[in-house]
Amino acid sequence: MGAAERGYNTLYIGGTDEYGTATEVKAVQEKLTPEQICNKYYALHKEIYEWFDISFDKFGRTSTPTHTQGCQSVFKKLWENNWLSEDVVQQPYCQECQRFLADRYVEGICPAPECNYGSARGDQCDPCQKAKGPEVSDTVFNWEDLQAKLNNELLKNWENFVNRVLSYIVKDPGYGSVIPDAENAELHPLTRALAGKVGKSVVEYKDVMEKVKLKQGLKIAMSISTLGNGYLQDTKFWKFYKEDRAACSTVMKTSAGLVYLLASLLEPFMPSVSAEIRKQLNLPPEKSFSLSDGDIKRAARPWEILPAGHRIGTPVPLFKRLEDHEVVALRKRFAGS
Incomplete structure (x- = not known):
């Protein structure tokens, strides 16, 4: 979860540095003028960031009049105050x-x-x-590792948890797409144990993300998904529906809250997937778990994250399994010269 989601006054800016030797060298190599090389790579950079769902408050260029005027005003102030030396x-x-x-x-x-x-x-x-x-x-990249991460962690862990929870809530007979109530959820032993672990993990996630330890943040978020899958297995919720409807409702409401929590925690890494989960939860695109102090406390009581009576949307698969023959084709396609 980024600084903006934490409620900090945040401005995310980026752009292309179009002055300097690197631009000149590249222009000579490609037999273009510096302006032509800058136009070419500005468009390419912008396209790549958009493809990765990386959004900026402002994505600019150092050659624009606004940037030029800003730089010159800083230089003039330094010069006028005799803060420069030769x-x-x-x-x-x-x-x-x-x-x-x-x-x-x-x-x-x-x-x-x-x-x-x-x-x-x-x-x-x-x-x-x-x-x-x-x-x-x-960072070392290989296609087999990508395949393993997608098939074993995203599909079998995260998507499995999300799909099991939402599919059960929408099934009929079941809850008819409406999140049930969960009275006295804290008295349910397995739910109480899960809540303690999730609350601790969310605090750890906040701490490492504020230190920009992104890999650790991702691992912690995925570990919460693992906790959720274990919770479903340990509670045997599918038996509860007939034998103990109140307990089943507690498990479903708690798990639905975890689904939303995970969508928020994983948003910095996979924003489009998080947006899709919010859509399946029938929540507005801009709605996100902020991890303010109040939200952190709420994370330790996941049955309180989403309100009873809320009608969710339609669950659909989040990822597609990556097969061996597709890995071979991708490796060949992106092998380079």
């Missing part, structure tokens, strides 16, 4: 092209003894990652 520095110079060279133009052997890469640039060596910023580990 200095003399050494810089590589190319006799042939009669110009000083930025670090990006200088290629040579990486000075790191464990690397010695022969085509390192003056400002960065890709193989040894010496100038790569704050990453603590590399």
Whole structure:
């Protein structure tokens, strides 16, 4: 759950930096002008972010008049207040092209003894990652891992839980798509035990997400889905409907609350899937569990998350199983040159 959902005053901005040596180098490589290269990659970046459901309050360009005026106003203020200093520095110079060279133009052997890469640039060596910023580990992607994550975690865990709960609520005889009441839910031992674990997990999720530990946040959210599946199995809710209708209603109302909670917790990672779950719950697209202090307390009482009497929508599959032959085709398609 992002900062905006936590209620913080948040502005999410992005854009393309269209000045600097990197733009010039790329333009030379592709035999385009800097403006042409910027137009090309601005459109490409914007398309990729939209494809990944990454939305910005503002996605701009450093070449726009607004950005230019803003930068110049900052520089002028620094200059007028005498907050800038001049200095003399050494810089590589190319006799042939009669110009000083930025670090990006200088290629040579990486000075790191464990690397010695022969085509390192003056400002960065890709193989040894010496100038790569704050990453603590590399991401390794392979198609088999994607297949396993989709089929075993998203399908068998998350979708299985969501579908079991919503399908049971809409079935007839059953609850006719209406979330039942759950009187004295806290007196039900398995429900009380689940609530304690979920409440603790949500607090942990909030803490790691505020530290931008996204992988940990995702793991915690998926673990709540695992708890939900275990809860359904342990309660044997399908037997309760005939034998103990009140207990069955408690399980269903609690589980429906968990479905909504999970849609909110997983929204930063899969916003379109979360939106689909809210649709199946018949909740407005903008409605989300905010994780304000009040919501955190409510997470520890999941039977209170959604109101009794609320009519849900129609459950449909969230994911499609990825088969072996599809993995082969995808690997071939995206193998590159």
